[in-house]
Amino acid sequence: MGDVAVSVENLGKAYRIGQEAERSDTFVGALAGSLSKPFKKFRSLSRLNTFGSDTDGADILWALKDLSFTIKEGEVVGFVGRNGAGKSTLLKLLSRITPPTQGRIRIQRRVSSLLEVGTGFHPELTGRENIYMNGTVLGMSHAEIKRKFDEITAFSGVERFLDTPVKRYSSGMKVRLGFSVAAHLEPEILIIDEVLAVGDAEFQRRCLGKMQDVAGGGRTVLFVSHNMGAVQNLCSRVISLRDGRMVEDGDPRTVVRNYLAAFTQAGSDAFTRENEHRQTKGPIHLTFGRCLDGNGSPVESMVSGEEARFEFGFVNKGPPASFRVRLIIRDSDGIELFALHSGIAGASLDFGGEGVVRAIVPKLPLLPGSYNVAVAVITMSHDLSDAMPNALAFSVDGSTFFPGGQTPPRRHGRVLVEHHWEAQSAMTGPATNGP
Amino acid sequence: MMTDPSEPILIEAGKHRHSLDLRELRSYGDLTRFLIWRGVKVRYAQSALGVGWAIMEPLAQVLIYTLIFGYVIGVRVATEQPYFLFVFAGLVPWTFFSNALTQATESLSQNANLLSKVYFPRIILPISNVGTRLVDFTIAFVILIALLLAYGVVPSLNILWLPLLILILMVAGLGVGLGLAALAIQYRDVNYAVGFMVQLLKFAVPIVYPITLVPEEWRLLYAINPMVGVVEGFRAALFADSPMPWDYIAIGAVSATVLFAIGLSYFVRREHLFADVG
Numbered sequence: 001m002g003d004v005a006v007s008v009e010n011l012g013k014a015y016r017i018g019q020e021a022e023r024s025d026t027f028v029g030a031l032a033g034s035l036s037k038p039f040k041k042f043r044s045l046s047r048l049n050t051f052g053s054d055t056d057g058a059d060i061l062w063a064l065k066d067l068s069f070t071i072k073e074g075e076v077v078g079f080v081g082r083n084g085a086g087k088s089t090l091l092k093l094l095s096r097i098t099p100p101t102q103g104r105i106r107i108q109r110r111v112s113s114l115l116e117v118g119t120g121f122h123p124e125l126t127g128r129e130n131i132y133m134n135g136t137v138l139g140m141s142h143a144e145i146k147r148k149f150d151e152i153t154a155f156s157g158v159e160r161f162l163d164t165p166v167k168r169y170s171s172g173m174k175v176r177l178g179f180s181v182a183a184h185l186e187p188e189i190l191i192i193d194e195v196l197a198v199g200d201a202e203f204q205r206r207c208l209g210k211m212q213d214v215a216g217g218g219r220t221v222l223f224v225s226h227n228m229g230a231v232q233n234l235c236s237r238v239i240s241l242r243d244g245r246m247v248e249d250g251d252p253r254t255v256v257r258n259y260l261a262a263f264t265q266a267g268s269d270a271f272t273r274e275n276e277h278r279q280t281k282g283p284i285h286l287t288f289g290r291c292l293d294g295n296g297s298p299v300e301s302m303v304s305g306e307e308a309r310f311e312f313g314f315v316n317k318g319p320p321a322s323f324r325v326r327l328i329i330r331d332s333d334g335i336e337l338f339a340l341h342s343g344i345a346g347a348s349l350d351f352g353g354e355g356v357v358r359a360i361v362p363k364l365p366l367l368p369g370s371y372n373v374a375v376a377v378i379t380m381s382h383d384l385s386d387a388m389p390n391a392l393a394f395s396v397d398g399s400t401f402f403p404g405g406q407t408p409p410r411r412h413g414r415v416l417v418e419h420h421w422e423a424q425s426a427m428t429g430p431a432t433n434g435p
Numbered sequence: 436m437m438t439d440p441s442e443p444i445l446i447e448a449g450k451h452r453h454s455l456d457l458r459e460l461r462s463y464g465d466l467t468r469f470l471i472w473r474g475v476k477v478r479y480a481q482s483a484l485g486v487g488w489a490i491m492e493p494l495a496q497v498l499i500y501t502l503i504f505g506y507v508i509g510v511r512v513a514t515e516q517p518y519f520l521f522v523f524a525g526l527v528p529w530t531f532f533s534n535a536l537t538q539a540t541e542s543l544s545q546n547a548n549l550l551s552k553v554y555f556p557r558i559i560l561p562i563s564n565v566g567t568r569l570v571d572f573t574i575a576f577v578i579l580i581a582l583l584l585a586y587g588v589v590p591s592l593n594i595l596w597l598p599l600l601i602l603i604l605m606v607a608g609l610g611v612g613l614g615l616a617a618l619a620i621q622y623r624d625v626n627y628a629v630g631f632m633v634q635l636l637k638f639a640v641p642i643v644y645p646i647t648l649v650p651e652e653w654r655l656l657y658a659i660n661p662m663v664g665v666v667e668g669f670r671a672a673l674f675a676d677s678p679m680p681w682d683y684i685a686i687g688a689v690s691a692t693v694l695f696a697i698g699l700s701y702f703v704r705r706e707h708l709f710a711d712v713g
Contacts, residue, residue: 012448015711045622045712096446096554098710105446119552122473124480129473136469137553165480 003073005108005189005220006094011067012102013089013244014060063089064244067103073188076221078235078252080228080259083277086244087224091115091193094222109220112139112187118178123167127158127177130166134181148184155210156180183210189220228256228334257332260372271391282385283318284351284377291394292358302394304416305401308364310340310373310392313356320352323385327359328374329366337366337415343378365416367407370395451707455699460556467559467566474567489571490578493530497523504643512645516588516674524673525642525666527579528600531572532608532662533633538564539612540629543620543709550620550710557706558699561616565609583673591675600668603684603691607661610695613702621712640666654683661687661694 064086071077079087092098094105095113120137121130131152135145145152153159156176158169166174192211211234214221225231231238231252238255240248242262248255271288293299294307302308310327324343328336340359342349349357371394376387399407401416408416479485497519504510505518512521539561543550546560583590619625640662641649649657658664664687667680 042622092551092710093446096444097551099451099707100446100448102448104448105444107444107446109443111444113553116552120549122477124477125473129476133469133473136466137549137555142465142469 003108004070004106005073005075006071006222007106008070008094008103009068009105010103011064011090011093011100011105012062013064013086013093013098014062014101017059017061062244064093064100065102067241067244067246069239069246069249071220071222073109073220074218075237076223076235078231078238079222079224079241080226080231080238080256081241081247084243085241087241088115088193089244090241091191091222091224094191107189109188111189111191112185113191113193114138114182114185115191115193117175117182121166121174121178124165126165127153127162127169130177131181134178135184138182138185139187140185145181152180152184155183155206179207183207183214187219189222190214191222193224194226228260229336232256232333253333256334260332260334261370271388277390278386278388279384280386282377282379282383283316283321284323284385285315285317286375286377286386286388286391287313287315289313289373289375289391291392300394301397302364302366304364304366304368304396304399304407306364308361310359310361311356312358312375312391313354314351314377315354316351320350322348322380323351324378324380325349325357325359326376326378330372330374331414332370335414337371363401363418364396365401365418366396367410367414367416368396368399369410452703453700455558455703456556460558463555463559466555467563470559470563471566474564475570478567486570486574489574492571493523493526493575493578496526496530500526500643510644515676516586520582520586520588521645521670522643523579523582524670525640527572527575528604528665528669529637529640529642529662530575531568532604532665533637534568534571535565535605535608536612536615537629537633538568539609540615540619541626542612543616544623544626547620557709558613558702561609561612561702565605565612579673588674590673593672593675593679596668596672596679600665600672600684603661603688604665606695607665607687607691610691610698612698613695614698617702617705617709620709636660636662642666655686658683658686659690661691663687 063084067086067090079090081087089098091113092115093100094107095111095115097115118130118134120133122133125133131149132142132145135152136142140148153162156173156179158173158177161169161173166177169177211221211223221234223231223234235252238248238250238252239246240255240259248258271286289310289312290298291300291302292309292311293302294309296309312325324341326342327340329338329340330336340361342359351357372390373392373394374387374389375391377385379385399405399416401407401418479488482488484491500522501519504522510518512518542560542564543557545564549560550557615625615629619629639657639660646654646657646663646667664680664683664685668684671677671679
């Protein structure tokens with residue numbers, strides 16, 4: 001502890017992105033264009049990695065620029081940022097997969113990186129064979145894998161299918177197998193890209209536990225995730241990136257809060273096609289979203305204990321059908337507080353043409369603070385139709401949840417629960433208070 | 436990817452290796468072995484005949500060439516052996532060479548996913564693809580020996596030179612393959628071109644015809660193609676009716692070494708870029 005494990009100075013990485021192809025309107029022009037195309041193509045291919053002096057050309061994208069930091073031994077550092085902020089590029093540079101365009105990196109210890117679950121898996125090989133293959137690709141020796149083999153298979157829970165080709169595995173089983181191998185790596189520095197985004201919730205929890213063991217074991221971990229809960233649980237320090245540059249470097253609570261605040265400011269245009277976090281796949285498209293109070297007036301701030309409504313406009317481009325809608329309410333730390341799920345609540349929602357769908361919470365159980373809402377429309381066959389993690393943002397100011405208007409402090413719990421009390425004394429018999 | 440714990444790693448913009456790090460390569464021995472094994476395993480997975488295909492393929496080729504060149508065209512060879520043995524003895528090293536070349540060329544683009552997810556000396560990929568083909572070569576070679584014995588051909592002591600010829604074969608195949616692989620990851624055209632280049636190249640080597648058909652004054656030039664010395668050497672070593680063609684072998688060995696040096700140095704210089712251009 002205390003020694004520098006990784007130091008990064010002035011790091012930058014540029015990529016050449018393709019420029020729009022020229023179009024010609026005449027036949028002769030098109031013919032000439034198609035004749036010269038191979039030459040142009042050759043030129044653009046050969047320039048893919050050459051920058052020379054023109055590092056500011058129109059088709060050059062700096063995925064990472066002027067980044068400097070040092071990481072001490074035993075630190076667990078999380079990197080947060082939106083897609084395209086440069087997190088994955090940074091991990092690739094640190095893993096020696098791609099060389100930097102600028103600056104330098106010094107790594108003091110044995111490093112192992114996990115940028116993907118199940119790298120080197122081959123569908124034709126059996127589970128057993130793939131454990132060896134994947135382990136070797138990740139840098140374990142044959143003897144080391146042999147020694148840990150039983151532990152790996154036990155962790156994965158796919159013992160019964162060890163001699164089945166992996167192509168017959170479900171995607172969940174593949175992920176389990178891949179992560180089990182990775183979880184048994186023992187490097188001094190571990191670099192992990194968004195690998196927890198896959199797999200079922202129960203397995204994710206076990207992986208987090210395993211990673212906590214790794215982190216607790218005094219190992220240095222560099223870790224990218226969109227799961228703010230995981231980042232806060234695991235990391236002792238968080239670095240936030242935007243457009244390839246460092247925005248903030250500090251303690252997890254503060255950095256994550258600021259990152260999420262910047263995130264929800266962009267929430268107002270969540271319903272545009274440009275929302276990079278939006279996943280539009282099915283016939284239903286959400287057109288807008290807003291919060292309403294009990295009288296049906298749009299509000300940005302709500303009162304705890306009062307009625308709250310979340311309303312979304314939709315357009316159904318397919319035939320009228322039933323869909324499920326799921327809302328997840330998160331607090332400013334990114335922790336999921338509760339979900340409103342139409343299917344689980346037993347509601348049957350039919351969507352035809354255009355309209356609005358509303359979730360009504362009669363008594364909002366939230367502490368004062370700021371929150372955001374993720375929305376997903378799911379077909380009856382469990383496919384995603386439209387989803388966005390940052391659909392709405394609202395704040396809660398004031399509370400009528402409990403008679404006195406007071407709410408317990410956040411450190412005692414993040415949601416309010418309706419309840420009543422009784423005390424029974426031998427002398428006077430039951431005395432109750434509340435409904 | 437794990438690295439030697441004792442030394443810190445320094446990654447600096449604009450600085451990369453210009454020569455092969457043999458010590459590092461050796462520490463990745465397990466990975467090379469596993470990739471070779473994976474290649475063999477995957478090639479014959481879910482096929483009923485399995486490794487039997489390594490036998491079928493050269494036999495079918497020999498059959499076709501014997502019919503076309505031996506019977507229809509009527510190529511005459513000076514050896515006492517039947518024409519099909521003459522062809523087979525040339526085809527066994529050639530098939531290995533052409534497979535090694537195409538497989539080495541494809542190795543990087545085939546594994547673009549690995550390149551973008553883990554670090555390892557990239558040269559492991561072409562090496563292991565060539566290694567995979569060594570298995571087929573061994574099987575075909577055993578059949579060749581069996582056929583020779585069945586026809587009462589007893590090889591002379593010259594057969595002891597075979598390992599040298601196989602070495603030249605591998606150096607030439609891997610050398611050219613390394614250079615082409617480094618090109619193919621950036622320009623996929625190379626993959627397509629190599630496919631038919633190899634087909635053409637086959638007739639620039641005395642496989643279906645004897646070297647005596649090539650005008651005498653051109654033969655030394657012709658032998659710059661390292662496969663000429665290898666194929667002629669194979670026949671001399673196996674048939675025992677002609678001396679080892681040392682002139683061709685020596686020329687071939689030199690050109691194989693030069694090709695290897697060029698291919699390797701180009702590969703190593705480009706290595707750090709593969710993940711970006713792939």
